[in-house]
Amino acid sequence: MLKDSLDLMKIKNKLQNSLKDKIDPSLLDKIPSGYSVIGDIAIFHQINEDLNPIKEQIGNLIIQFDSQVSIVVEQIETKSIYRKPIIEYIAGERRALTIHKEYNTLFHIDVSKITFSPGNKGERGFLINAVENGEIICDMFACIGNLSLPIVVNNPSITVYGIEANKEAFDFLKKNIKENDVQGRYYPVFGDNRIKTPKGIANRVIMGFFKSDIIQFTKAVDAIQNEGWIHHHFTSSRSLNYKIENIINPSKDKVKFRVESTEIRKIKKVSPRLVHYCADIKIQK
Numbered sequence: 229m230l231k232d233s234l235d236l237m238k239i240k241n242k243l244q245n246s247l248k249d250k251i252d253p254s255l256l257d258k259i260p261s262g263y264s265v266i267g268d269i270a271i272f273h274q275i276n277e278d279l280n281p282i283k284e285q286i287g288n289l290i291i292q293f294d295s296q297v298s299i300v301v302e303q304i305e306t307k308s309i310y311r312k313p314i315i316e317y318i319a320g321e322r323r324a325l326t327i328h329k330e331y332n333t334l335f336h337i338d339v340s341k342i343t344f345s346p347g348n349k350g351e352r353g354f355l356i357n358a359v360e361n362g363e364i365i366c367d368m369f370a371c372i373g374n375l376s377l378p379i380v381v382n383n384p385s386i387t388v389y390g391i392e393a394n395k396e397a398f399d400f401l402k403k404n405i406k407e408n409d410v411q412g413r414y415y416p417v418f419g420d421n422r423i424k425t426p427k428g429i430a431n432r433v434i435m436g437f438f439k440s441d442i443i444q445f446t447k448a449v450d451a452i453q454n455e456g457w458i459h460h461h462f463t464s465s466r467s468l469n470y471k472i473e474n475i476i477n478p479s480k481d482k483v484k485f486r487v488e489s490t491e492i493r494k495i496k497k498v499s500p501r502l503v504h505y506c507a508d509i510k511i512q513k
């Protein structure tokens with residue numbers, strides 16, 4: 229979970245108080261004010277390198293102050309379309325496997341192999357509420373079930389086809405389907421969604437990947453029955469200079485459909501300049 233800002237301020241104050249007589253005062257302001265927690269693992273995203281000599285000390289104090297946390301790591305970067313994280317252990321046991329719980333859903337995850345964005349918690353809640361009973365959903369970038377597993381867990385009338393091309397993520401997806409006892413309602417499909425996306429079966433398609441292309445958007449349209457929703461995720465500047473028509477219009481040469489409505493929602497800030505948005509596109513064939 230993304231720790232709320234009050235909790236983080238309290239922890240940052242405690243860290244500063246504990247360290248104030250032990251470290252150079254100029255470092256106190258550089259102590260990071262935010263981390264996310266997946267299962268019992270706290271994840272920092274790029275700690276100021278001036279803090280390198282006291283990172284372990286900071287990590288151990290977090291374990292002491294935050295009852296949810298038993299391991300602290302830093303995620304240095306993510307690689308490839310699979311978003312494989314590169315992590316460094318800071319404090320606690322050297323274990324990357326954990327079980328994260330959100331919206332009654334258990335996610336087995338290895339944080340050294342797979343990314344899971346706690347900042348998308350609001351989106352998971354949005355989807356649980358947005359679906360109508362009986363819907364068939366296609367999650368084209370399923371990962372370990374990040375966006376679509378909670379929908380099935382919280383609504384027994386929903387069926388999901390989740391497509392994932394990374395074997396490591398796919399194996400966790402299968403494990404999580406079993407763990408949450410939704411076999412028979414969540415169908416995992418291994419492979420590239422450009423080939424594996426089913427046709428004409430879905431009421432809703434989730435495209436939770438920032439770099440999806442026109443071929444994939446066309447597959448999303450193909451997946452929809454007569455009408456339905458496509459949730460297309462992307463990043464853009466705060467001034468929203470992204471042109472959604474550039475992804476929608478080229479598909480019109482390949483599949484016959486019209487757009488009934490498009491609404492763009494802000495999901496989260498991903499960096500000082502970039503914002504994660506989702507376009508909810510209602511289409512009719």
Ligand SMILES: C[S@@+](CC[C@H](N)C(=O)[O-])C[C@H]1O[C@@H](n2cnc3c(N)ncnc32)[C@H](O)[C@@H]1O
Pocket residue numbers: 309310311343344345348368369370371372374375391392393394397419420421422436437438
């Ligand atoms: C960003 S992750 C999904 C994260 C998720 N939306 C969340 O809330 O945290 C994107 C996933 O799509 C998968 N992926 C990327 N390209 C794919 C493709 N062509 N076909 C199927 N899966 C793909 C990656 O392996 C990765 O697991």
